[in-house]
Amino acid sequence: MTPKDPGLKIDRRKFLAGAAVAGAATTVMPHAEAAPSQPAARPSALPPSARMVAAETGTPEMPKNKQGKPGSDFMVDVIKTLDIKYLPCNAASSFRALHESLIDYGGDKTPQFMTCLHEESAVGMAHGYFKASGKPLMTLVHGTVGLQHASMAIYNAWCDRVPVIVVGGNDLDAAYRPPGVPTFHSAQDINALVRDFTKWDDTPVSPQHFAQSFVRMYRTAMTPPYGPVMMSLDAGLQQEPVHEMGEKLYIPRYVPNSAPAGDMGAVKEAARMLANAERPVIVVDRAARTQKGVDLLVELAELLQAPVVDQQGRMNFPKTHYLNRPANVISTADVIIGMELSDFWGVVNGYVDNGDHGIGFNESKIKSGTKLISINSVELITKANYQDFQRFQVVDVSMPADAEATLPALIEALKVAIPNDRKAAIAKRGETIRKASAEGRDNVRKAAAIAWDASPISTARLTMEIFNAIKNEDWSLVASEGNVSNWPNRLWPMDKHYQWLGRSGGYGVGYGAPASVGAALANRDLGRFSVSIQSDGDLMYAPGVLWTAAKYKIPLLAVMHNNRGYHQEVMHIQRLANFRDRVVNKASDLSPIGTAIEGPDIEYHKLAESMGWWAKGPIKDPAQLGAAIKEAVAVVKSGQPALINVWTQPR
Amino acid sequence: MSSMRVYFSSAVVAASLIFGAGAAFAASAEKGKAAFVSNGCWQCHGFDGQGSAITSNGKVLAPDPMPYETFEAFVRGTNRAMPPYREAILSKVDLEDIYAYLQSIPAGKSFKDIPMLSQHE
Numbered sequence: 001m002t003p004k005d006p007g008l009k010i011d012r013r014k015f016l017a018g019a020a021v022a023g024a025a026t027t028v029m030p031h032a033e034a035a036p037s038q039p040a041a042r043p044s045a046l047p048p049s050a051r052m053v054a055a056e057t058g059t060p061e062m063p064k065n066k067q068g069k070p071g072s073d074f075m076v077d078v079i080k081t082l083d084i085k086y087l088p089c090n091a092a093s094s095f096r097a098l099h100e101s102l103i104d105y106g107g108d109k110t111p112q113f114m115t116c117l118h119e120e121s122a123v124g125m126a127h128g129y130f131k132a133s134g135k136p137l138m139t140l141v142h143g144t145v146g147l148q149h150a151s152m153a154i155y156n157a158w159c160d161r162v163p164v165i166v167v168g169g170n171d172l173d174a175a176y177r178p179p180g181v182p183t184f185h186s187a188q189d190i191n192a193l194v195r196d197f198t199k200w201d202d203t204p205v206s207p208q209h210f211a212q213s214f215v216r217m218y219r220t221a222m223t224p225p226y227g228p229v230m231m232s233l234d235a236g237l238q239q240e241p242v243h244e245m246g247e248k249l250y251i252p253r254y255v256p257n258s259a260p261a262g263d264m265g266a267v268k269e270a271a272r273m274l275a276n277a278e279r280p281v282i283v284v285d286r287a288a289r290t291q292k293g294v295d296l297l298v299e300l301a302e303l304l305q306a307p308v309v310d311q312q313g314r315m316n317f318p319k320t321h322y323l324n325r326p327a328n329v330i331s332t333a334d335v336i337i338g339m340e341l342s343d344f345w346g347v348v349n350g351y352v353d354n355g356d357h358g359i360g361f362n363e364s365k366i367k368s369g370t371k372l373i374s375i376n377s378v379e380l381i382t383k384a385n386y387q388d389f390q391r392f393q394v395v396d397v398s399m400p401a402d403a404e405a406t407l408p409a410l411i412e413a414l415k416v417a418i419p420n421d422r423k424a425a426i427a428k429r430g431e432t433i434r435k436a437s438a439e440g441r442d443n444v445r446k447a448a449a450i451a452w453d454a455s456p457i458s459t460a461r462l463t464m465e466i467f468n469a470i471k472n473e474d475w476s477l478v479a480s481e482g483n484v485s486n487w488p489n490r491l492w493p494m495d496k497h498y499q500w501l502g503r504s505g506g507y508g509v510g511y512g513a514p515a516s517v518g519a520a521l522a523n524r525d526l527g528r529f530s531v532s533i534q535s536d537g538d539l540m541y542a543p544g545v546l547w548t549a550a551k552y553k554i555p556l557l558a559v560m561h562n563n564r565g566y567h568q569e570v571m572h573i574q575r576l577a578n579f580r581d582r583v584v585n586k587a588s589d590l591s592p593i594g595t596a597i598e599g600p601d602i603e604y605h606k607l608a609e610s611m612g613w614w615a616k617g618p619i620k621d622p623a624q625l626g627a628a629i630k631e632a633v634a635v636v637k638s639g640q641p642a643l644i645n646v647w648t649q650p651r
Numbered sequence: 652m653s654s655m656r657v658y659f660s661s662a663v664v665a666a667s668l669i670f671g672a673g674a675a676f677a678a679s680a681e682k683g684k685a686a687f688v689s690n691g692c693w694q695c696h697g698f699d700g701q702g703s704a705i706t707s708n709g710k711v712l713a714p715d716p717m718p719y720e721t722f723e724a725f726v727r728g729t730n731r732a733m734p735p736y737r738e739a740i741l742s743k744v745d746l747e748d749i750y751a752y753l754q755s756i757p758a759g760k761s762f763k764d765i766p767m768l769s770q771h772e
Contacts, residue, residue, distance in 0.1 A: 354730050442762075445769075449762035450711060451701035451712055464767045485703040552697060567694070571706065574691040578734035584691065591694075651703040 058302035072101035075238065078169065078211045078251050080110055082218050084138050085522065086129070088122040088548070089148075092142030094169025095180060097238035099140065108395070109624030111138065114552055117544030119146045123228075124514025125545065126164040131314075131501040131529075134290065136221055138165035143185045143232075145421035147193055151634065152508040152561065157228045159198035159342070160313070160505025161220030161286055161378065164228040166194070169248045171235040182235075190232045194455050196385040203244030205234070207242050208249055215252040223257040224402040225340075225377040228370040243481075253604030259405035262375055264413075266399045267406065270337065271413035273397070275422065277335035277371075279429075280306040283347050286313035287339035287375075291497040294318065294406035297349065298572045300411055303418070305430030310489075313342060313502045315354050318495035323430070330366055335541075338395075339403035342505075344374055345391035353575065373446040377402040377412075386507065402423075409647035442492050455645045457622045459561065460645060463487035465622075466531060466559050469629040473529035473637075478519035481512030482535020482561045509566075513558075517549045520641075522554035529636065534558040534643070536604065537566045538595055543607060549641045550612025557636045559629060559645040560604055562618070563650045570596040570650070608643040617645025678744075683752030686745040690736065700753050712729060713756035722750055 075098055091099060103113055116122040119141045126137035141147045146166045158163045171177035171186040183537060190199035200220045204210040210233070217229040240253045262270075274280050282301055288294045296316050301308045307325035308317045317324050330336055330347065338344050355361045372395040379400030382389050399406060418426070448460035465483055476498045477488055494500050501519055504511035512534055520530035539560070549556055573592035577584035589596035606619035614635040616628050625646060632642035687693060687700075692712075696702050700712030716722060723746060726736050736746070762768040 003760065196758060223725050352731055354734060422675075427665050437760075445762040447702075447704070448707065449765055449769055450759055451697060451699040452759050452765055453697045454697075454701070456698065458697070459703075483705055485705050490704070501731060546695075574694055575734045578740065580756070581737055581739040583740050591691075649697045649699075650700070651697065651706045 002384040025239075029109075030161075035306050036339050042268065049595075064205035068243075068492050070097060070101060070105075070238070071240050071242055072097040073105045073611050074207050074242050074249060075210055075214070075233075076101045076106040078214050079138070080106065081251055082215070082254055083135075085135065085525075086114055086137050087112045087139060087495075088116045088125040088137065088518070090122055090142075090146060091118045092140070092146050092169060092185075094143045094146075094171055094235050095140045095167070095233065095238065096169075096186060097235065098167075098233065100315065101238075116548050118542040120153045121514040121517075123157065123164055123166065124511055125518030125548070127157045127160065127162050127504075127511070128501065128518030129522045130162050130164070130226075130518075131160075131515075132198075132476060132498055132519035132528075133526065135522070136163040136165055136374030137518070138167060138520060139198060139397060141166060141168045143168055143170040144187050145185055145194075147190055147308070149518060151194055151579070152506075152510065153514070154194050154228050154230075155386070156504040156506040156508045156511050157505065158386075160502065161225045161227060161340075163226040165217060165221055165230060165231075166198075167231045167233050169238070170203075170232045171233055173236050174236070176236065184268045191230045192603055194228075196383055197228070197456070198230045198383060201230035201232070202337070203232040203234070205236070208247075208330065210237070211249065211251050215254050216601040219257060224259040225383060226289075226407065239635065257496070259402040260377060260380065260400075261405035262399035262401035264409065266397055267409045267418070268413050270375075270397050270399070271410060271417040273335050273371055273373060274304055274306075274337060275414055275419065277304075277306075277333075277415035279333050280304050280335045280337070281309060281330050281333040282306050283309045283311065283330065283336060283338045284313075284316040285311040285339070285341045286316075286502070287330065287403040287407075288314050288316040288497060289402075289404050293407070294497050295497075296349050296404065296407040300407060300414070303411060303414055305433065307424045307433055309347075311341065311501065312486075312489055313327045313340070313505075315494050315502075316395070316498035318493050318583055319398065319489060320493045322434040325433065325437065326440065333366060333370055334354045335371045336366070339375045339499075340378070341374070341376060341386070342378075343539075344395065345393040348372065349391075349444060353643050371396045373397040373399075375399045375401055375403045375406050385493050395539060406639045408498055415498065447489065448491060452632070453622055453647065455620050455622060456563070456624060456649050457620065458649050459651060460482035460487050460491070461622050462533070462559065462561065462625070462646060462648055463491055465625045465629055466533070466557075468626060469633045470529060470557070473633075474527065476519065476523050476528045476530050477501070477555070478523070478530045478532050479503075479512045479516045480561075481509075481532040481538040482533070482563065483651055484533055484648075488533070498523070498526075512538040514542065514545045516556055516558060517554055517641075519550070520554045521552070522614045524555055529557070529633075530555065531557040531559065534560050536560065536562045536564060536602065539604065540597070542609075546608050546613055546641070546643075547611040553639050555636045555639050556641045557629075557632055558608075558641065559632075559641065560617070560645045561648050562604065562645055564598045564601065565591045565596045565646050567591075567595075567650050570589040603645070604641060605645040606634075608641075608645075611639075614640055614642040615645065617643075618647050619644060620647040678747040678751035678753040680755035681750070682745075683748030683750065683755075686741075687749050687752050690741055690745065690749070692749065695733070700756055713753040714758040716750065716753040719747075719750055 042540045122139040129137050141150045169189045170190050202213040204213045221229045301323045307329045308323050309327050311316045350363045353360045450460040477500050516532035524529045570591040585594045587593050605615035608615040635642040695706035696712050702711040729735050
C-alpha cells in the first residue's frame with residue numbers, strides 16, 4: 001500500500017530498520033564514488049540530492065515512536081459492531097497488530113480469540129458454527145502459507161454456501177516489510193489464491209477503506225446464497241497510527257440485504273405446473289436455511305400432498321413426516337421442483353462407473369416429458385474455474401433466487417392455482433404415500449437389524465446405540481463424516497433444523513472434526529447437546545482441533561466410525577483392478593496399498609486423551625458400546641468433550 | 652488384517668454344500684470367508700454380507716443368498732455399479748467357497764426383537 005501521509009513511509013516499521021538492508025546499501029554506494037570523471041554535459045534530469053540518494057539506497061531511518069491510536073484498534077472498533085462472537089485462529093506475525101488489539105484493546109470479547117493449531121481447523125470451526133447458529137465467525141490467517149492451509153476449508157464453505165469471514169495478514173510494502181521469513185510469507189495478491197471460491201475480496205489501503213470493506217464483506221457473506229469472503233490486510237496498515245486526513249473516521253452501519261426472491265411470473269408458472277401435476281415431487285438440498293424454511297416446505301408438501309426427497313445438504317424436511325420419501329420416487333414424477341440443489345443433473349440422471357469397458361455411462365432416471373422447475377440462488381454467484389456448478393441441466397422454469405425467500409409466494413400462488421376439482425385427487429395421493437411411508441419405515445428397520453451383532457460393529461448398530469443414549473437430550477447431529485450408510489437420516493426422528501447440519505459441501509476430507517467442534521461451540525451457547533459421527537481418515541487431517549475443544553471446554557460427543565481406511569479409495573482401487581483383470585495388491589493390509597489406515601492401528605482414544613478429552617476404546621464388541629456411550633454422554637453433559645473409538649464395518 | 656478376523660461374529664461352518672438345482676460340489680464356508688475378505692467383497696457388502704444403502708444399493712447378500720447360478724452370472728458379468736470379477740482374478744473354486752460362506756451366515760434377529768429398533772418410531 002502507499003500511505004497518503006508521506007511521513008508514514010519511514011515510520012512504517014518500528015523494529016525493522018534492518019542490518020540486511022544496511023549491508024545492501026554499503027555495497028551500492030562505492031560504485032557511485034568510483035565512476036570515472038566525464039566532461040560536463042547538460043543533464044537530461046536533475047541529479048538526485050544527497051537526501052534522495054540516501055532514501056533510495058541507504059538504510060531506512062529508524063522511525064520515531066509515533067503516538068496515536070493504532071490502526072488495528074480502529075479495526076477492532078469496526079469488527080465489534082458486527083457482533084462476531086468468536087475468532088478461531090492460528091496465530092501469525094502478519095496480523096500481530098490486530099491480534100494484540102483484539103485481546104488487549106478489545107478485551108478478548110466479541111470476538112473471543114480461540115487458539116487453533118491449523119488454519120483449516122479455524123475455517124472448519126467457523127463453518128460448523130454458522131450451520132448451528134446462523135451467525136458467521138471470522139478468522140485471521142497468515143498471508144501466504146496460512147491461507148494455503150485454510151484454502152480447502154474455504155472451498156468446502158463455498159460449496160456448502162456458508163459464510164466465513166477470512167482476513168489474511170500480508171506485508172505489502174517490499175521496502176519496509178521484514179526481510180526473510182515474513183517476505184516469504186507475503187504476496188502481491190493473496191486473495192487470488194481463493195478468489196475462485198469466495199464471494200468477494202478486497203485489499204483496503206486505509207483505515208476508512210477497511211471499515212467500508214469489512215462491513216461490505218460481512219453483508220456480502222450474509223446475503224443468500226451465503227459464502228466465504230476474503231480480505232488481505234496489510235501489516236503496515238494495522239500497525240500505523242490512525243491518520244484521519246481531515247475527515248473523521250466512521251464505521252458504516254450494517255443493514256442486512258434481503259434474500260433474492262423469485263420473479264412472480266415464474267413463481268405463478270411453477271405453481272400452475274405443480275397444481276396440475278399427477279405426480280409432483282419436491283427435491284431439496286439446501287432449501288431450508290432456518291426452521292422457518294422447514295415449516296414452509298412442510299406447508300408446500302402438504303398442500304400438494306407431494307413426496308419430498310431430502311438430499312440432506314441441510315435438515316430441510318422432517319424425517320418423521322410421511323411425505324419424506326427416498327430418491328427413487330422421482331422415477332414416476334411428471335413434475336419435479338428442485339430447490340437449492342447442488343446437482344440437478346445428478347437428481348434426474350445417473351452415472352454408472354462401470355459399463356462394458358469400465359469407462360462409465362449416463363442414464364436418465366426420469367420419464368420422458370417430465371417437467372423440471374428449479375429455484376436456486378447459486379445461479380447468482382456462479383464462477384468459472386472450479387466445477388462446483390456441476391453438469392448443465394435444462395429445466396422448464398428456472399428461478400435464480402433463494403428458495404426459502406421464494407416459498408411464501410409459491411405457496412400462495414399454489415393455493416390459487418389448485419383447481420377445486422383436483423383437491424380430492426390430491427388428498428388421495430397423500431393417502432397412498434402415507435401407506436408407502438409406513439412400509440418403507442419397516443423396511444429400513446429390517447435392514448438395520450441385519451448384522452446387528454456383528455463385529456466390527458455395523459453402522460446401523462452404531463447409529464442406534466448413539467441415538468439410544470442421546471434421545472432424551474436436545475440433540476444436534478453436527479456432522480457424520482465417513483459414510484455410515486446414511487443411517488442417522490434414515491432412522492433418527494429429525495424434525496428440527498439443527499438436528500442435522502449437513503456435510504462439508506466440497507467433500508474436502510478433514511471437515512468433520514473442526515466443523516463438529518465449531519457447531520458444538522454454537523450449540524453449547526444455545527443449550528443443545530452436540531454429537532458427531534467422526535471418521536478415522538477425517539480426524540487425522542488436523543486432529544489438533546481436539547485440543548481446541550478441550551481448551552475452551554466445548555462439550556461434544558464424538559463417536560468414531562473407525563473403519564481403518566480411506567474407504568472410498570479402497571473401493572476405487574478394487575474397481576480399477578477388477579476392470580483390468582488384476583488381483584489388487586494389498587501387501588500386508590486388508591485394503592489395497594495406499595488406502596488402509598492399519599498396522600499400526602491408530603489409538604484415537606489415546607490421541608484424544610492426550611489433548612484433554614475423556615475417551616474410551618477401541619470398542620469392537622457391540623455389546624459394550626451402549627454402556628460406553630452412556631458414560632460419554634454424562635461427561636459431555638458435565639461440559640467436556642468425549643470420544644469413543646469404535647471399530648466399525650466399512651459402511 | 653489378522654486382528655480384524657478375530658472379530659468376525661458369524662459362525663463359520665466348513666462343510667460340503669449343495670448349490671443350485673441339483674448341481675452338487677464341495678465348497679468350504681471357512682475358505683469362502685477368507686476369500687470374501689481377500690477379494691474385497693466386504694468393501695461394499697460388509698463383512699457379514701449385510702450390504703449398504705450407499706455401496707450396494709441396499710442389496711443384501713446374506714442370509715438367504717440368491718441362487719448360485721444367478722450369483723455366478725452376476726459376479727462374472729456385471730456391468731452396473733459392481734465391477735465384474737472374471738476368472739482371471741477370482742477362481743471358480745473361490746467363488747463357490749464364497750457362496751458357501753454366504754449360505755453359512757445365520758439369519759440375525761428380527762427388528763421386532765431389537766428394542767432399539769422395534770420401539771423406535
